Amino acid sequence: MAISPPSGKKPNILIRAYHRLVGPNPTWQKVRQQLIEIIRHFRYNQRPSLAGKIPGLTPALEEILKRGTITIFEWPGDGYWIKEMPKGVGSTESISRRLSYYGQLLPEQNKEGERAAYLAAQKWREDQAVFPGTNIAGAKKILKKKIQRPYGITAGGKCSAGTLYLVIDILNLLPERVLKSKVLKCINLDGQYSTGAYFGDFENGYLGITSTIDRYLFTGYLLHELGHVVEEFLIKEGKQSEIDRLHNKFRSAGAIFVTDYLYHDKKYRKFYVSDPSEFVAENFFHFIIFGKEMLKGPHQDLRLELYELYAGLYMDPHFDAILALAV
Numbered sequence: 001m002a003i004s005p006p007s008g009k010k011p012n013i014l015i016r017a018y019h020r021l022v023g024p025n026p027t028w029q030k031v032r033q034q035l036i037e038i039i040r041h042f043r044y045n046q047r048p049s050l051a052g053k054i055p056g057l058t059p060a061l062e063e064i065l066k067r068g069t070i071t072i073f074e075w076p077g078d079g080y081w082i083k084e085m086p087k088g089v090g091s092t093e094s095i096s097r098r099l100s101y102y103g104q105l106l107p108e109q110n111k112e113g114e115r116a117a118y119l120a121a122q123k124w125r126e127d128q129a130v131f132p133g134t135n136i137a138g139a140k141k142i143l144k145k146k147i148q149r150p151y152g153i154t155a156g157g158k159c160s161a162g163t164l165y166l167v168i169d170i171l172n173l174l175p176e177r178v179l180k181s182k183v184l185k186c187i188n189l190d191g192q193y194s195t196g197a198y199f200g201d202f203e204n205g206y207l208g209i210t211s212t213i214d215r216y217l218f219t220g221y222l223l224h225e226l227g228h229v230v231e232e233f234l235i236k237e238g239k240q241s242e243i244d245r246l247h248n249k250f251r252s253a254g255a256i257f258v259t260d261y262l263y264h265d266k267k268y269r270k271f272y273v274s275d276p277s278e279f280v281a282e283n284f285f286h287f288i289i290f291g292k293e294m295l296k297g298p299h300q301d302l303r304l305e306l307y308e309l310y311a312g313l314y315m316d317p318h319f320d321a322i323l324a325l326a327v
C-alpha cells in the first residue's frame with residue numbers, strides 16, 4: 001500500500017509506524033517512498049516513462065538511458081557525443097553516427113536535435129539519478145545506529161545522504177542472519193566499476209557500487225550484489241549442493257524467473273543465469289522484488305523451491321519487501 005504524508009489529525013497506524021521508523025527526516029522519507037515505488041514498478045513492470053514530459057526525450061533515448069550504459073556529453077566547439085559504458089564497446093562517437101545503432105535518439109536530426117538530446121539526458125539523470133540530501137554526517141550516524149554491522153562503509157564526495165538512506169533501507173531487506181554474518185564486511189559507495197557494482201574478495205567481504213547512477217539501476221545492482229552475499233552465506237551454511245541441484249533443475253526445465261532490470265533480451269538473460277552464482281544473485285533480486293508474488297505462474301514446483309531457498313533465511317516466513325518498508 002502507498003504511504004502518504006501525514007494528513008488530518010489522526011494518521012492511521014501504518015503511517016504512525018512508518019514515521020516512528022523513519023522519523024521526521026524528510027530526506028529519508030522521500031527515499032523510502034522512492035524505494036517502495038521502485039520495487040512496485042519492477043514488480044508490475046510499471047516504471048513510468050518520462051518521454052514527452054522532458055523536452056527532447058525520445059522513447060529510444062529513454063530506453064538506453066534506463067540501461068545505464070551511455071553518457072552524452074558536449075565537446076566544446078565540436079557538438080555532442082555519446083560515450084558508451086560500461087564495456088567500452090564502440091567507445092566515443094557522435095550522436096548522429098549512433099542513430100542507426102540505437103534507433104531514433106534525437107528529436108530532430110540536426111545540431112539542434114543533438115543539443116536537445118544532450119539536455120534531455122541531463123534532465124532525465126537529474127530526475128532519476130542521484131539521491132537528495134546533503135547532511136551526510138547525519139546519515140552516517142543513523143546508519144551506524146540502524147545497522148548493527150560488523151563492517152565499514154566508505155562514502156565520500158559523490159555520495160549523498162539520500163544514497164546512504166537508500167543503502168540502509170536496502171540492507172535492512174536482507175535476512176538478519178546474513179546481515180549479522182561476517183560475509184559482508186565493507187561497502188564502498190565511491191567506486192567506479194565497469195560493471196556498475198561488484199562483490200568479491202571474499203576474505204575482506206568487499207562490496208563496491210557506483211553511486212552516481214540512477215536509483216532504479218542502483219537498487220538493482222545493489223540487490224544483485226547482495227544476492228552474491230546471500231550466495232556466499234548459503235555456501236558457508238553447506239548449501240552449495242542444494243544450489244547446484246536447483247540450478248540444474250531450472251536449466252533442464254528451461255525456466256527463468258529473473259527480473260529484467262537491465263533491459264536485456266531473453267537470450268542474454270538465459271545466458272546470464274546459466275552460471276549458478278549469477279542464478280542465485282539474480283533470483284535473490286527477483287525474490288526481493290516479488291516476495292510471495294513470485295509463486296504465481298508456470299513451473300509451480302520450481303517456483304516454490306526457489307522461494308523457499310530465500311524465504312527460509314528470514315525469521316518472518318511471509319517476508320515481503322514492500323510490506324517490510326511500509327511498516
Ligand SMILES: [Zn+2]
Binds near residue numbers: 224228277278281
Ligand atoms: Zn553477479
